Amino acid sequence: MKNxxxxxxxxxxxxxxxxxxIEGLDCANCALKIENKLNAMPEIQHxxxxxxxxxxxxxxxxxxxxxxxxxxxxVVQKIEPDAVLTQIRSHSHVSSDRCGCCGETCEHRHxxxxxSHPQESQxxxxxxxxxxxxxxxxxxxLLLVPAILxxxxxxxxxxxxxxxxxxxxxxxxxxxxxxxxxxxxxNILLLIAxxxxxxxxxxxxxxxxxxxxxxxxxxxxxxxAKSKRxxxxxxxxxxxxxxxxxxxxxxxMDCHEVQIGDHILIKPGERIPxxxxxxxxxxxxxxxxxxxxxxxxxxxQGSQLLSGGINLTAAIQAEVxxxxxxxxxxxxxxxxxxxxxxxxxAETFISRFAKIYTPIVIIVSVLLTVIPPVLGWGDWEKWLYxxxxxxxxxxxxxxxxxxxxxxxxxxxxxxKIGVLIKGGKYVEALAKMDAIAFDKxxxxxTGNLEIxxxxxxxxxxxxxxxxxxxxxxxxxxxxxxxxxxTSAVSKEKISDKKVxxxxxxxxxxxxxxxxGVRYLCGAKRLLERENISAASLPFANVYLxxxxxxxxxxxISVKDSLRPESQSSIQSLKQLGVKQAMILSGDHExxxxxxxxxxxxxxxxxLLPEHKVTEVEQLKKNHHKTAFVGDGxxxxxxxxxxxxxxxxxxxxxxxxxxxxxxLLSGNLAQLQNGVRxxxxxxxxxxxxxxxxxxxxxxxxxxxxxxxxQMWMAVIADVGVxxxxxxxxxxxxxxxxxLSYTQK
Numbered sequence: 001m002k003n004x005x006x007x008x009x010x011x012x013x014x015x016x017x018x019x020x021x022i023e024g025l026d027c028a029n030c031a032l033k034i035e036n037k038l039n040a041m042p043e044i045q046h047x048x049x050x051x052x053x054x055x056x057x058x059x060x061x062x063x064x065x066x067x068x069x070x071x072x073x074x075v076v077q078k079i080e081p082d083a084v085l086t087q088i089r090s091h092s093h094v095s096s097d098r099c100g101c102c103g104e105t106c107e108h109r110h111x112x113x114x115x116s117h118p119q120e121s122q123x124x125x126x127x128x129x130x131x132x133x134x135x136x137x138x139x140x141x142l143l144l145v146p147a148i149l150x151x152x153x154x155x156x157x158x159x160x161x162x163x164x165x166x167x168x169x170x171x172x173x174x175x176x177x178x179x180x181x182x183x184x185x186x187n188i189l190l191l192i193a194x195x196x197x198x199x200x201x202x203x204x205x206x207x208x209x210x211x212x213x214x215x216x217x218x219x220x221x222x223x224x225a226k227s228k229r230x231x232x233x234x235x236x237x238x239x240x241x242x243x244x245x246x247x248x249x250x251x252x253m254d255c256h257e258v259q260i261g262d263h264i265l266i267k268p269g270e271r272i273p274x275x276x277x278x279x280x281x282x283x284x285x286x287x288x289x290x291x292x293x294x295x296x297x298x299x300x301q302g303s304q305l306l307s308g309g310i311n312l313t314a315a316i317q318a319e320v321x322x323x324x325x326x327x328x329x330x331x332x333x334x335x336x337x338x339x340x341x342x343x344x345x346a347e348t349f350i351s352r353f354a355k356i357y358t359p360i361v362i363i364v365s366v367l368l369t370v371i372p373p374v375l376g377w378g379d380w381e382k383w384l385y386x387x388x389x390x391x392x393x394x395x396x397x398x399x400x401x402x403x404x405x406x407x408x409x410x411x412x413x414x415x416k417i418g419v420l421i422k423g424g425k426y427v428e429a430l431a432k433m434d435a436i437a438f439d440k441x442x443x444x445x446t447g448n449l450e451i452x453x454x455x456x457x458x459x460x461x462x463x464x465x466x467x468x469x470x471x472x473x474x475x476x477x478x479x480x481x482x483x484x485x486t487s488a489v490s491k492e493k494i495s496d497k498k499v500x501x502x503x504x505x506x507x508x509x510x511x512x513x514x515x516g517v518r519y520l521c522g523a524k525r526l527l528e529r530e531n532i533s534a535a536s537l538p539f540a541n542v543y544l545x546x547x548x549x550x551x552x553x554x555x556i557s558v559k560d561s562l563r564p565e566s567q568s569s570i571q572s573l574k575q576l577g578v579k580q581a582m583i584l585s586g587d588h589e590x591x592x593x594x595x596x597x598x599x600x601x602x603x604x605x606x607l608l609p610e611h612k613v614t615e616v617e618q619l620k621k622n623h624h625k626t627a628f629v630g631d632g633x634x635x636x637x638x639x640x641x642x643x644x645x646x647x648x649x650x651x652x653x654x655x656x657x658x659x660x661x662x663l664l665s666g667n668l669a670q671l672q673n674g675v676r677x678x679x680x681x682x683x684x685x686x687x688x689x690x691x692x693x694x695x696x697x698x699x700x701x702x703x704x705x706x707x708x709q710m711w712m713a714v715i716a717d718v719g720v721x722x723x724x725x726x727x728x729x730x731x732x733x734x735x736x737x738l739s740y741t742q743k
Contacts, residue, residue, distance in 0.1 A: 147160045296312055438601075509523055583604070589606060
């Protein structure tokens with residue numbers, strides 16, 4: 001298992017960003033306003049606020065700006081007075097250190113086996129605090145009883161007023177604070193609605209709306225908090241400590257302090273703290289949280305281990321190969337958290353829509369209050385009441401909260417099945433994908449190439465001579481064919497031939513100077529480039545030629561086998577809406593055609609990397625969204641060119657860095673499950689947006705017809721928001737160990 005997840009150097013924009021946290025941010029609409037306001041500031045190049053985690057990433061024009069924090073804090077305070085901007089994430093712990101849950105510096109305490117959390121009594125206290133907001137609501141309902149029963153208009157109005165103020169005190173306080181800052185949201189709308197309803201003596205309506213709104217806000221906060229906790233749990237896959245072996249003594253050290261090359265002890269039941277390679281022992285490893293593989297993997301001396309996996313059966317000693325920040329678990333967490341920076345078109349649309357939607361509704365409400373009475377279409381009290389219904393129902397929270405929460409939940413759920421997606425825009429691309437192209441070797445095939453046939457074209461060279469010289473030429477290459485050739489020849493025979501010059505030509509082959517002779521080893525196009533006649537040569541994957549005498553000395557053919565899941569995966573993708581599947585390979589046409597025929601797909605063979613890009617660009621012209629799946633070094637350009645580039649988890653670092661989606665286990669069957677989940681996410685988003693718009697339209701129409709009530713407006717706002725949050729949270733229910741073949 002090779003660690004090939006993108007490092008922090010991959011996302012250059014993220015690498016230079018400053019990270020802050022906004023504590024107490026419980027309004028998705030406010031989060032959107034903060035992000036938009038920050039992006040409009042001349043001092044800021046880009047700002048991305050993740051409502052689900054409260055994490056704010058800012059790229060400033062001047063990275064050394066001293067007052068940036070204060071300026072951002074001022075924006076946050078103006079839009080959300082109760083929110084606090086911090087540079088560290090706070091937890092309810094004791095001492096200052098780095099938290100294993102979030103990996104950030106925070107207030108917490110370490111104990112012998114990790115870091116401690118509140119005890120049972122504190123949990124009970126938390127549960128009590130959770131129910132505290134209901135007390136004002138219960139009191140408000142009780143105050144309604146005498147307000148309704150008392151047969152005295154003034155005294156009844158007093159009880160109604162007390163009921164409304166008791167239920168909506170926090171809402172009204174927020175509204176007044178935001179009104180002072182000229183920041184309009186649903187709290188101000190409700191305050192206006194309550195005052196205006198009292199002004200027209202609709203006392204019961206005013207109180208009922210406030211009680212329903214406050215109760216709905218309470219339920220929404222619970223639903224959002226639960227979703228946030230579920231999302232945060234997805235990133236709790238890396239431990240705090242490692243058991244480091246120093247002079248035959250086990251020392252428990254913070255993972256940040258462990259160095260590459262240190263030896264660590266991993267006990268049964270412990271998570272693997274850092275990427276490492278086993279030096280002593282054997283065991284079974286559960287990688288479900290990392291790659292989505294449900295079956296434990298048997299490991300032994302020499303096996304590579306990914307951080308975040310769980311050691312199941314026996315203690316093992318291993319050598320650390322990657323630092324804490326570059327280990328697999330850290331990279332997964334970074335990708336999940338940073339995914340919010342790449343918004344999908346639905347999220348971008350909602351952002352633009354919310355900017356103009358609320359002001360328009362406020363203007364329409366004012367016009368409804370003034371114009372109909374002036375034209376004699378009714379008294380002002382009736383139209384003021386209608387305008388209040390518009391105001392209460394108008395809040396776009398249901399749409400604003402459900403879209404980013406759906407994307408983030410989907411990205412988190414995808415990570416649980418071993419599919420890492422680098423942003424919401426790529427969730428959309430996966431869901432809408434109708435064309436897909438594959439690299440062949442290592443993607444559709446196993447990549448474990450073997451020598452099939454060696455042929456000598458020169459009487460002075462035996463087949464063994466051809467194979468040995470080819471191995472000498474290919475010894476520094478990491479191409480799968482090169483590795484299959486070098487593995488077939490002993491190291492002693494390779495070392496006997498001295499190499500003085502070495503040049504690798506991408507997509508063609510290698511030029512080597514050995515013992516005074518310059519050899520060419522590669523594809524037929526390399527020979528043609530060197531003006532060596534190759535038209536009449538029989539097929540071979542690799543040709544060996546003497547560049548000085550312009551003679552082709554021999555050819556080597558290799559064989560490969562299809563991955564067992566390739567055929568079923570492609571068929572599943574076609575059932576999921578893929579109209580065209582194609583193989584784009586640099587291999588010879590005969591081997592590519594054989595693979596394509598077996599899979600019943602189109603193909604293009606003998607392609608250079610730039611030719612693959614051209615083919616993908618052509619696919620993009622004829623289809624809605626096009627994906628490319630690859631794992632090789634030469635696949636990086638075409639991965640970048642596709643609408644969504646998909647890298648196999650066991651491929652090259654450069655391919656994964658260029659990709660938008662990573663299949664961690666390297667199993668192609670993960671892709672079909674990833675596409676299903678992406679499609680489910682988009683269905684939920686479209687349903688939530690449609691539900692919000694339809695509910696509001698119904699209330700608007702009923703209000704214009706004189707049949708609307710303010711409680712209906714509350715349901716259209718808060719009620720729909722709760723349903724949208726719960727609907728989005730369904731994505732988090734995807735089982736960790738989803739079968740690769742499950743539909």
